[in-house]
Amino acid sequence: MQPARRLQQIKPSPTLALNAKARALAAQGVDVVGFAAGEPDYDTPAFIKDAAVEALRQGFTKYTATAGIPELRAAVREKFQRDNGLTYAPEQVLITVGAKQALYNFFQAVLDPGDEVIIFAPYWVSYPDMVRLAGGEPVVVETREEDGWVPSPDALRAALTPRTRAVVFNSPSNPTGAVLSRKDLEALGQVILPHGCLVVSDDIYEPLVYGDTPFCNIVNAVPALQDRALVVNGFSKSHSMTGWRLGYAAGPAVLVSAMTMVQDQSTSNAASIVQKAGLAALGGSGAELREMRAEYLQRRDLVVSALNAIPGIRCRTPDGAFYVMANVKGLLGKSYKGQVLGSALRMSELLLSDFQVAAVPGEPFGAPGYLRLSFVTSREKLQKGLSRIAAFAAALG
Numbered sequence: 001m002q003p004a005r006r007l008q009q010i011k012p013s014p015t016l017a018l019n020a021k022a023r024a025l026a027a028q029g030v031d032v033v034g035f036a037a038g039e040p041d042y043d044t045p046a047f048i049k050d051a052a053v054e055a056l057r058q059g060f061t062k063y064t065a066t067a068g069i070p071e072l073r074a075a076v077r078e079k080f081q082r083d084n085g086l087t088y089a090p091e092q093v094l095i096t097v098g099a100k101q102a103l104y105n106f107f108q109a110v111l112d113p114g115d116e117v118i119i120f121a122p123y124w125v126s127y128p129d130m131v132r133l134a135g136g137e138p139v140v141v142e143t144r145e146e147d148g149w150v151p152s153p154d155a156l157r158a159a160l161t162p163r164t165r166a167v168v169f170n171s172p173s174n175p176t177g178a179v180l181s182r183k184d185l186e187a188l189g190q191v192i193l194p195h196g197c198l199v200v201s202d203d204i205y206e207p208l209v210y211g212d213t214p215f216c217n218i219v220n221a222v223p224a225l226q227d228r229a230l231v232v233n234g235f236s237k238s239h240s241m242t243g244w245r246l247g248y249a250a251g252p253a254v255l256v257s258a259m260t261m262v263q264d265q266s267t268s269n270a271a272s273i274v275q276k277a278g279l280a281a282l283g284g285s286g287a288e289l290r291e292m293r294a295e296y297l298q299r300r301d302l303v304v305s306a307l308n309a310i311p312g313i314r315c316r317t318p319d320g321a322f323y324v325m326a327n328v329k330g331l332l333g334k335s336y337k338g339q340v341l342g343s344a345l346r347m348s349e350l351l352l353s354d355f356q357v358a359a360v361p362g363e364p365f366g367a368p369g370y371l372r373l374s375f376v377t378s379r380e381k382l383q384k385g386l387s388r389i390a391a392f393a394a395a396l397g
């Protein structure tokens with residue numbers, strides 16, 4: 001069977017594929033060290049699970065409004081007010097099946113064929129394909145490691161065209177871990193303001209900030225953008241709830257209503273009991289998150305110093321999220337078993353097949369010459385994996 005034409009230009013998520021490969025090897029008894037995961041290794045806090053169990057017991061098992069139960073939408077509005085200083089009316093909030101669905105709904109709701117969406121590289125792998133699936137065209141604006149992966153306002157200005165429908169921000173960033181400062185965002189927002197396009201702020205890593213730059217999004221930096229901005233967030237990373245599939249978004253009422261229509265005709269509401277779990281999560285003290293973040297900070301430092309000690313590899317210290325972008329360009333001219341490595345993609349394949357290390361190559365993130373390593377694995381495992389990467393580098397001729 002031939003899939004539809006619009007599907008022929010998109011690819012399966014390479015991070016999910018690598019994870020599946022690593023899992024399959026582990027199931028065969030191979031001792032794989034995974035640096036590929038995009039999810040916390042902590043379990044969902046017990047009080048959140050309890051809320052879901054209680055919802056089940058009480059028979060809260062029917063359809064809800066597509067946009068979510070009123071009490072969860074109210075809790076999300078409170079969260080935006082409390083943590084982000086952003087005020088939204090009830091009809092401006094939508095509960096989704098993960099942050100991913102919020103983004104998907106957005107592109108489906110606003111893009112006409114040929115509309116352009118500006119995405120900064122390195123980018124989260126799903127943005128370009130979500131844009132393509134909606135008939136739009138991703139326009140990639142490069143950022144540079146030496147600039148701390150901060151987009152240049154001039155490069156953004158040069159990429160804006162009459163067809164630009166939206167610009168996507170993701171800070172802290174997957175994959176770079178870069179955190180944009182208020183000043184950076186102000187400069188970028190001022191470029192967007194006269195254009196009139198929409199902006200999306202994917203804030204999924206909001207609570208995972210380690211450095212001196214406090215979290216700030218594009219709407220905080222340039223409040224005049226609020227009436228054309230969609231702010232997306234979720235529970236996957238903040239509350240270790242990746243499998244539950246729960247996210248949310250807030251924006252102008254007309255936009256949220258259009259996104260709700262997309263959701264009406266696709267999945268309908270996020271699972272009823274999961275919404276109850278989300279309600280409990282937002283009412284929590286944040287103690288588990290603080291513990292998780294403190295541990296991640298230790299792991300980040302361990303990974304960064306070990307990688308920088310390997311000749312041919314260097315990496316910046318990420319200020320947020322849980323990924324390190326390792327620059328491996330210094331190794332790519334070397335050879336392994338008589339063959340020049342040539343690419344991070346090849347290096348990733350060899351690391352998995354010969355050294356049992358799963359690390360995602362930069363190519364699918366728009367960052368050839370880099371490997372993305374997540375540090376959501378125990379310190380012991382990280383150390384083991386880092387020694388294997390060092391052994392691989394030492395084995396190169």
Ligand SMILES: Cc1ncc(COP(=O)(O)O)c(C=O)c1O
Binds near residue numbers: 173233235245
């Ligand atoms: C940048 C970014 N946005 C969105 C998501 C999707 O998160 P969710 O699990 O809430 O769909 C991810 C997940 O990896 C991500 O890295």
